[in-house]
Every structure is written in C-alpha cells, then in structure tokens.
Amino acid sequence: MTITLTREQKVELDKKGYSIEPLPELTAQSKITMYRRGELPDEIIEMSNLPSDPMSLRSYLSRGFTIRPKDLTLRVKQHPENKEGFTCETCGKLLQTKLALAGHLRSHQKTNKKEK
Numbered sequence: 625m626t627i628t629l630t631r632e633q634k635v636e637l638d639k640k641g642y643s644i645e646p647l648p649e650l651t652a653q654s655k656i657t658m659y660r661r662g663e664l665p666d667e668i669i670e671m672s673n674l675p676s677d678p679m680s681l682r683s684y685l686s687r688g689f690t691i692r693p694k695d696l697t698l699r700v701k702q703h704p705e706n707k708e709g710f711t712c713e714t715c716g717k718l719l720q721t722k723l724a725l726a727g728h729l730r731s732h733q734k735t736n737k738k739e740k
C-alpha cells in the first residue's frame with residue numbers, strides 16, 4: 625500500500641519539517657512458519673512462508689496450526705488412548721483402568737492354578 629500525496633500536502637508537510645518515504649521492509653508482508661499435524665500419529669508438518677497478519681493467524685490457529693512444533697507433541701501426549709493405562713507385567717497387555725488390570729491379573733492366577 626503506497627500513500628500518495630498531493631503537491632499541496634507535500635508542501636504543507638515540508639513546511640512542518642515532515643517527509644513521507646516508502647519503507648520497503650514495512651510494505652513487504654511478514655511471513656511466519658507454523659506447524660500442523662500430519663496423517664501419521666507423530667508426524668508434524670512444517671508450513672513455512674505463511675502470511676502473519678492477525679486475520680490469517682487466527683484462521684491458522686483455529687485450524688489446529690501451532691507456532692511451536694512442541695505444542696503439537698504435548699497435545700499428542702495428552703491423548704489418553706493407547707498412551708496411558710496399566711500394563712500387565714505377565715503378558716504385556718495394556719488395560720485402560722486399574723480395575724481392569726486387577727480383573728485381568730485374576731485371569732492369570734486362574735490359568736496358573738490350572739497348570740499346577
């Protein structure tokens with residue numbers, strides 16, 4: 625966006641000691657690198673050169689993009705499914721609750737008794 629001034633406006637500004645000059649670093653839109661999840665569970669995709677104006681940022685953030693890749697890994701860890709639970713030390717089976725594990729352990733005791 626360039627600002628155009630009339631001759632009168634320029635004269636008026638000159639009288640007051642002001643001048644308006646184009647600043648290339650301001651006219652070029654700044655870009656940002658953001659991160660989003662890929663198709664695979666632990667895949668993080670780097671999206672570089674995205675527009676960083678407030679409207680675009682809001683849009684990207686609402687679509688699950690993050691500014692730091694580690695924010696995505698934290699979110700992955702917070703997912704309860706398959707990540708957290710109780711593992712049976714005998715057969716390695718993963719159970720969601722402590723109660724389910726207790727029930728599962730009883731099944732091992734039964735099979736052990738049968739073997740003896």
Ligand SMILES: [Zn+2]
Nearest residue numbers: 712714715717
């Ligand atoms: Zn087991």
